[in-house]
Every structure is written in structure tokens, then in C-alpha cells.
Amino acid sequence: MDEIKQRWKYVFSFISNSGLLLAGITALVYIIPYAYEKGHKHYYGIHEEFIELNLPQIFSTNISVFFVEIAFVLILVISTLIVWSIVLIVNRYILEKFFSKKLIEKGDFKGFWRAFFSIGLIVAIISSYHFALNLGKTEAQIQQEYWTVKEDGTNFVIVDAYREYFIIMPLKEGKIIQEYKFVKPETLQSNIILSYFRSGLEIKLNTIKQ
Structure with a gap:
């Protein structure tokens, strides 16, 4: 039980202090409004070189896009915690108890966690980019x-x-x-x-x- 607590302590410490999370949020702040503007202009056939982003535009482009940013960050964190809960339970109470094996060795935990979180962050950024791109196209198409x-x-x-x-x-x-x-x-x-x-x-x- 102490080992699990120690690992969870590391997970929360990693999330709160990791430069990856900050970099991911920063990327989403700029990538999502850019993708939205690109989709919007693409509908009209306007070249993306005419996309212009500034601070007021980033935070007021579209309320839906803002919620997409928040949603993807929350989904990333929550899904990561859920998956790791399952991994820890399987590792501790099934594999180790019945088969004397571990899914993740103690020394590999930090590296495995970093890799998992990094992949999840990349998936979140790519997914949010395509979502915002399609949102921009759709809103231009239905504009009345x-x-x-x-x-x-x-x-x-x-x-x-x-x-x-x-x-x-x-x-x-x-x-x-x-x-x-x-x-x-x-x-x-x-x-x-x-x-x-x-x-x-x-x-x-x-x-x-x-």
C-alpha cells in the first residue's frame, strides 16, 4: 500500500510541476484558435497566410473553442488517472499476487509514466486541432x-x-x-x-x- 501511495504522490507531483503540461496548454491556446481560423477561411477559399492571431482574438474567437481547450485538458488528465488506476491495481493485486510478476517494475515507473503522459498530450493536441478545424468550417457553412x-x-x-x-x-x-x-x-x-x-x-x- 505504501508503494502505491508513493507512486500516486509522484503522479500528482509530475502533473503539477511538469513542463509538459504547461507546454501542452500553451500549445492548445494557440493551436486551437489557429485551426479554427484556418477552417473558417478554408470554407471561403481564403489562403491561410491571412490568418492573424492576437491576444484578444485568442481568448474571444469563439466560446465553443474555449470550452474545447478546457475539455481536452480535462479529458487528458482524467483518462490518464483512470488508466493508471487500472494499471496499478492489476500490477499490485493480480500480477504480483498471483503470478509473482509486475506489469511495471518499480524502477521503470517514472519513465513509463512520462512516456504515457507525453503520448496522451500529443493525441489531445492533434485531436483538438482537427476538432477546431472542422468547427471553423461548419460555423462558416451555417452562418446566416x-x-x-x-x-x-x-x-x-x-x-x-x-x-x-x-x-x-x-x-x-x-x-x-x-x-x-x-x-x-x-x-x-x-x-x-x-x-x-x-x-x-x-x-x-x-x-x-x-
Whole structure:
């Protein structure tokens, strides 16, 4: 029993003091908003080089993304503790008691724990990246409200922003044409209308006739 307590003490100490956990949380803070923005821009065909992250955007991009970050960290920690509880019970009360063998030798415990935690952290980061990427695409696909503007007789929708510019795309026959340009907000202030599209807006590839 003392050996199990000692191992659990090490586990909690490792979680609270490990640079891996801090590095993982830091990675999630930046990777998830980046993936969300990448998915959002990908839906409109906007290149990822126009992704711009800053501190206010990281913490306010989307409330769903914030909860994803927290959820993946909690899932990682909780699942790790559950698995290790099973490992310790099997090691102590089954293998050692009935077969005089150990799943994990005492000297291998720390290294095995570090490897397990590191793999779990990598899985959490990769999973959260793909989740946020798909979330960005989905929310762009179902978006119903757009700021629209008319310029040179053509209707445009404002789909995003980059630095001091709005990113606008042509709107024809209820579909967004997959081409975009950058305009300064002050040139549109007297010409912007908030429009509602019940079924969202589909993207239409801009085909060039030969």
C-alpha cells in the first residue's frame, strides 16, 4: 500500500510541476484558435497566410473553442488517472499476487509514466486541432448573417478581416463566388447592410471561360 501511495504522490507531483503540461496548454491556446481560423477561411477559399492571431482574438474567437481547450485538458488528465488506476491495481493485486510478476517494475515507473503522459498530450493536441478545424468550417457553412455591400454594381459580402482591411467576396444568385479582395472599412461605412440568409451561403467556384 505504501508503494502505491508513493507512486500516486509522484503522479500528482509530475502533473503539477511538469513542463509538459504547461507546454501542452500553451500549445492548445494557440493551436486551437489557429485551426479554427484556418477552417473558417478554408470554407471561403481564403489562403491561410491571412490568418492573424492576437491576444484578444485568442481568448474571444469563439466560446465553443474555449470550452474545447478546457475539455481536452480535462479529458487528458482524467483518462490518464483512470488508466493508471487500472494499471496499478492489476500490477499490485493480480500480477504480483498471483503470478509473482509486475506489469511495471518499480524502477521503470517514472519513465513509463512520462512516456504515457507525453503520448496522451500529443493525441489531445492533434485531436483538438482537427476538432477546431472542422468547427471553423461548419460555423462558416451555417452562418446566416453577413454584412453586405454594393460596389460598382456588384453585391459583396464581408466574410473576414485581415489587419486594417475587410475581406469581401462577390455574391451572385445567392452564392458566394470564390474570389476575394481587401478593402478598407472607411470606404464602406455608408454602404453596409446587415443581411440574413436563412440557409447560409454556399461557395461557388469561380470558373474562367476559355
